[in-house]
Amino acid sequence: MTVEATNSSPRLLVVDDDADLRSLMIEYFGRHGFTVHGASGAPDAFRLLDEAVPEVVIVDLHLPAGESLTMARRLRRAHPSMGIVMLDAVVGEPSDRIRLELGVDDYLPKPFDNRELLRRVRGLLRCIGRTAKPLAEDVPYQPRPSDVPAVRQRIAFGACSLDLEARSLFAIDGTEIPTTAAEFDLLELLSRHPNRPLSRNRIMEHTRNQAWNVFDRSIDLQVMKLRRKIERNPDKPVVIKTVCSVGYVFMAPPSK
Template structure:
């Protein structure tokens, strides 16, 4: 996961860089609006920590620009500004979370972790009316929850389809079980520990005629593969 820190306080910028790097994030930092805009284009971060009071361009202006350039990043505002109007403005412009300074580092890291899980998958599972598989032979119809390949048509239940879309949108990449749960139920846990494995079993059976495989990576998650 890549994190861009946009903060004009050099001390805080260094601290965030140190903490996030320690927890395994790839981090870049910027203290100015224009530099941050360029860095956002080049770095394509998964998460952005964004101050509001910045030189050149303020956080609100950057927020709008970021959403236009690449809307998929998760953005958390970190600011001393704590009034209702500013918070509402930020959320209306598309921020995902708003944390006021001073903040507890452990809590911020937990918020980043939760947002990172959603950012990794959520933007990739937007509902489109029709998508084509990488191989250009699997057609997906979101409205009817059907998959087609030539004369073969498979209809999925609502939960089967949502799980499939998560795996499909990350074809060839292992998706952790907890990441699937985060997209489907947010902060809540799955109805039971067996829910995901059971529905993966159903999906495997239904996808077999389409030559789509779901492999289990023991102790980690699942990976979807499409045969040529």
């Protein structure tokens, strides 16, 4: 099954052996400006990939014969810039945090809210410079209230600056640094609470990445990815520091 929007629409591939759920996702994303293809497993998916490479692939983790993890590895090797979202109906297994290290960009447990999945996919598209045309029915994101007033909308630190209003991260030369929605949410939360150590529980409570409610170690993986993007030396971080037995703290630059 395929739903086409326009020739310039972002391309999405949904790989799930649940035909009903697959059809629902195809129909939903089609209404929100995507050209969507569906596949029941890896063989169908790779056949479609030979015809056209999508910007984002949504993969059910529990495809038959362990196809999902093999597929994720192959996709990442062949298409480094492709966005990959993994869906999982079984949570809490010890090996789950390892799956996040296979090159998967985002993770969402089932059952999920369609709007949350749409937000995650759009976040990945922003990272690769593509957008889906918004429809009138789309609900715009409303910033979360914070116990720290957003006095300034741009925060400078190290060799980077964070534009909270545009939800963008920039290098010192003005070049935008791609971030996933999960990475930006984490960096925004930490930067709004400078010099205040935040526990992993606090981070999970105040971010929109629902996967972190299940995978405590996934926060550590996101921090590791952020450090590679914002720290001059990721092995000796000065912006996001680890607080032993607590969590992480964003070190505000000294006042001039």
